[in-house]
Amino acid sequence: MEFLAWLELTDFSVWLRESDWGHPIILCFHAVGMGMVVGISLMYSARILGYAKDFPLSAFDWLFGLAWFGFAMNAVSGVLLFAGEPRRLMDTPAFWIKMILIVLAGLALWALGKALHEDGRDVIAHARPDGATIAEAVVSQNARVAAIFSAVFWLGAIVSGRLIGYTISPPPL
Amino acid sequence: MTEGEVLHWIKELPLGAAVRESRWMFAMGETLHFIGLCLMVGGLLIVDLRLLGFIRSVPMRTALAFLPFVIVGFLINLATGIEFFVTDPFMYWPNPAFKLKLTLIALAGLNALVFAVLDHRHKLVLADGKTTGAYVRLTAGLSLSLWLCVLLLGRLLPAFEGSTSFF
Numbered sequence: 001m002e003f004l005a006w007l008e009l010t011d012f013s014v015w016l017r018e019s020d021w022g023h024p025i026i027l028c029f030h031a032v033g034m035g036m037v038v039g040i041s042l043m044y045s046a047r048i049l050g051y052a053k054d055f056p057l058s059a060f061d062w063l064f065g066l067a068w069f070g071f072a073m074n075a076v077s078g079v080l081l082f083a084g085e086p087r088r089l090m091d092t093p094a095f096w097i098k099m100i101l102i103v104l105a106g107l108a109l110w111a112l113g114k115a116l117h118e119d120g121r122d123v124i125a126h127a128r129p130d131g132a133t134i135a136e137a138v139v140s141q142n143a144r145v146a147a148i149f150s151a152v153f154w155l156g157a158i159v160s161g162r163l164i165g166y167t168i169s170p171p172p173l
Numbered sequence: 174m175t176e177g178e179v180l181h182w183i184k185e186l187p188l189g190a191a192v193r194e195s196r197w198m199f200a201m202g203e204t205l206h207f208i209g210l211c212l213m214v215g216g217l218l219i220v221d222l223r224l225l226g227f228i229r230s231v232p233m234r235t236a237l238a239f240l241p242f243v244i245v246g247f248l249i250n251l252a253t254g255i256e257f258f259v260t261d262p263f264m265y266w267p268n269p270a271f272k273l274k275l276t277l278i279a280l281a282g283l284n285a286l287v288f289a290v291l292d293h294r295h296k297l298v299l300a301d302g303k304t305t306g307a308y309v310r311l312t313a314g315l316s317l318s319l320w321l322c323v324l325l326l327g328r329l330l331p332a333f334e335g336s337t338s339f340f
Contacts, residue, residue, distance in 0.1 A: 024332040031328045032321070034207065039215025043239060052238040059228040066218065155208060162204045 004086040016084035017171075023084065029077040036070025038154045041109065048112065048139055048147035057116065088171065094163040101160060105153035112146035119143060180262040189259035199260060202253040209253065210324060212246030215239075217320055224305055224313035233305075270333040274326040281319040288312045 192198045216239045223236035
């Protein structure tokens with residue numbers, strides 16, 4: 001708590017609370033990063049659950065490069081936002097729930113990758129309407145369950161993130 | 174009717190009154206607005222990046238199959254956006270960031286409409302694995318840029334509250 005009290009009195013923390021533009025600009029980065037991470041994860045879940053089956057899973061490797069960039073952006077902007085109100089955030093359950101849900105979403109994506117890796121041996125040939133044949137990896141039940149959990153955890157993180165603003169205690173006088 | 178009368182009429186609509194009286198309706202709308210945002214960004218990244226020539230291993234038709242996510246996300250955000258507006262039209266309407274946001278949404282819609290009318294979607298079905306033409310790439314680049322600005326302006330709306338122009 002001493003560290004948090006110190007953090008709250010740093011120039012940056014004070015500036016973030018008092019400036020007109022600091023907070024909104026960091027929130028902009030946080031919103032763009034959210035769109036990239038959650039957006040790509042949701043499309044990935046949809047694909048794993050059977051949407052657009054001829055979308056090659058390998059293309060998601062590249063897309064997840066973008067998602068990681070968004071995640072890094074949100075880790076940085078998130079830490080900066082935290083520095084503005086550390087003690088009030090630590091006292092807000094919605095903040096902790098959001099952190100836990102982000103970790104769980106990451107774990108679900110990791111489990112999904114692992115399940116797909118194990119599925120990788122089973123590949124079926126798939127005929128496209130234009131006559132070409134493509135190889136399609138079989139998606140196991142485990143991978144589907146992980147895809148559902150990933151989506152649910154990300155959406156939960158958004159809900160709890162929004163709730164922070166509504167349940168955080170008022171600033172001390 | 175004057176501008177003020179129209180805004181007053183909107184403010185008196187039952188939906189606005191219901192949201193103002195409810196403790197959670199506005200917060201639920203905001204949460205849904207973020208979820209709609211994610212659906213739009215996710216779908217747009219796949220569609221527009223493929224049109225721009227990235228992820229070429231994805232057949233064009235398959236990338237375009239993610240458009241329904243964009244449309245559903247947009248409809249969620251249109252509905253929740255209307256919910257916000259009727260709650261306090263006098264706060265939103267004079268805000269320059271709000272007016273610019275609406276203008277850019279209209280431009281993004283027009284951009285998509287021209288793309289659809291010119292029927293590039295049909296022609297692109299044959300273009301698997303190939304690079305797209307300059308017009309297609311321009312459309313996709315415009316789409317990503319316009320929607321990014323729409324997102325940023327939305328996030329900045331509260332910072333412009335109370336001002337009537339950017340300068």
